[in-house]
Amino acid sequence: MNSVVLENAFLERLVAGLPRTPRQRNGLQESDAELVSLPGGLLLAVTTDALVEELDSGLYRDPYQIGWMTVLVNASDLAAVGAEPLGLLLNQTFPVDPEAGYVERLQAGVADACRAAGLAVLGGDTSFGPRPQMAAVALGLVPGSTVLTRKGCRPGDLLFASGPLGGGAAYALGALGGGAPGPLPRFLPAPRIREGQLVRSYASAAIDTSDGLLAGLDQLVRLNGVGFSLDLDPASMLDDGAAILAQATGVPPWFFLAGPHGEFELLFSVPAPRAERFRAEARLLGWEPLVLGSVIPEPGVRMCLDGSESVILDTLAVRNLGGHCGTDPRRYLEALHRIHESHHRERERSRS
């Protein structure tokens, strides 16, 4: 299974034999939201995401945050295709006897995230069960004729992130018990809907960082047959919380780009000739996207792990750690340390 992404392989097994439609503009895993042609030239974007491992592991515990994230994970997929939000459906399973205020706090998180994303709630399904469950469906329309998916990166394109990274991994370390002692940082990422609409006009491909930067890049590598050279130093990619935690714990900064719990920023490639105009328009929104590096012809992710020369990182090994280590951050960190060391030794060997 060495060249196989465990999650992708399972998905391919799931969809074998299921009927498909020529109305769909994207293939399997080629887009954060499914894109469906409607009569009259409309393009519908639809996505569904559930919080399962996030609740089972205790990653999200506060009901307001659970409500917010249920909306956000879906809004983030709409943002990655540059859709105009249309509406949301909720799929909620409640405990039979919820604590006082639980339902209201949960729904307040849903309502606030919907307002932040410009999503109206259309309806949904409500159940009762021993384990609370949350899922949602987000619908949007993609205007005009420019379709943005995960496919389209070309060598020479610049690679952008919509904001600083590592906040999702830093939060997960704190929440799951692998971080520094102290209060848990707040984790309520903003939906990047408006930014996504601008990105659609300029970018050649986009994906959100729901699974972290490196998993997103690995997915883009596989779909586009290209590679990425990360020219920005990992420490400079981190948001303040992650940077402080990296310093306090001595964990190499790139580990915060490798966690399976991402920060829900957009990751996108923009052809170099359009990049200046894109950045100028972004500034008009009061938005300063980060240039991480560029697209290169050789598949793989080239980055600097420890402040010296850059290496081609084994992103597949990083990406499959989730399946092997579950939600135990200590095992995850140990595994990352082993990858870090092996790259270090390899470099030493090639020098001597």
Added chain:
Amino acid sequence: MNSVVLENAFLERLVAGLPRTPRQRNGLQESDAELVSLPGGLLLAVTTDALVEELDSGLYRDPYQIGWMTVLVNASDLAAVGAEPLGLLLNQTFPVDPEAGYVERLQAGVADACRAAGLAVLGGDTSFGPRPQMAAVALGLVPGSTVLTRKGCRPGDLLFASGPLGGGAAYALGALGGGAPGPLPRFLPAPRIREGQLVRSYASAAIDTSDGLLAGLDQLVRLNGVGFSLDLDPASMLDDGAAILAQATGVPPWFFLAGPHGEFELLFSVPAPRAERFRAEARLLGWEPLVLGSVIPEPGVRMCLDGSESVILDTLAVRNLGGHCGTDPRRYLEALHRIHESHHRERERSRS
């Protein structure tokens, strides 16, 4: 809480404070699928339904059936608004180590139900967790200008069911251990998509019987401020399996119309002047819908419980039993027997 449907009251609490949109053509609980106006005059139908109690209670155990029902419960909502199927998204949580063949049998049920409903699979979300979960989202388009919702029944309309009833309750009795001994009857209801499209051209209102006939009628009573007179004898409404079980166990036939696990038929009202033409068109499809009775001005459901005079049934009490008795069919049957007896005593009193 005596005049309150427990489920509806909870739903109203959930949606208070959530943003809504004027694009939506139906109000809360007024339609089996949400209806959203799109630019260009298109009307999108979207619905999401999860199997939660159905899996937690063991009502559905066979993976093929679980796959089929995940699609069917959603397709049935599209049928009730007369939509043309567009596509389906799946929200699946798998056990970390599924039994050999489990995934394939589950997906075969999904695939076969999708083909039966004319639904293509667009995508979805996959998770892993200690409890298998299944949910789906179905999308459709409502052509033309005729919108079919749960609202619109007028006194004098005829009340139809798309097929014989009681099969869902009979199945639940068998599966949950309140029925006669013997092999469990097969329960893989057919999606009523084609029938729903015909119904949309003729009916004043429609709902599916996912929660059983009486819950569906109670919902229509509340939304329309009308009542229903069931002129067909309950025994004559039952499908073969339910009829045989009613005879074998001595359970009054109307109990099979009162269970919270319905048969996923369509329940709809047709203005009397259009009824003959509707039935003629239905026959062209090889379809013989059942006339159950008619819409009357007085709110409530008038029906014959035991072969003598008809009574106004306390459908609210019946409908709230689910919340009080959970998924224990013995408690449910006992409660129905109490309602049966109280109606019987009342009639005796009014006679003397």
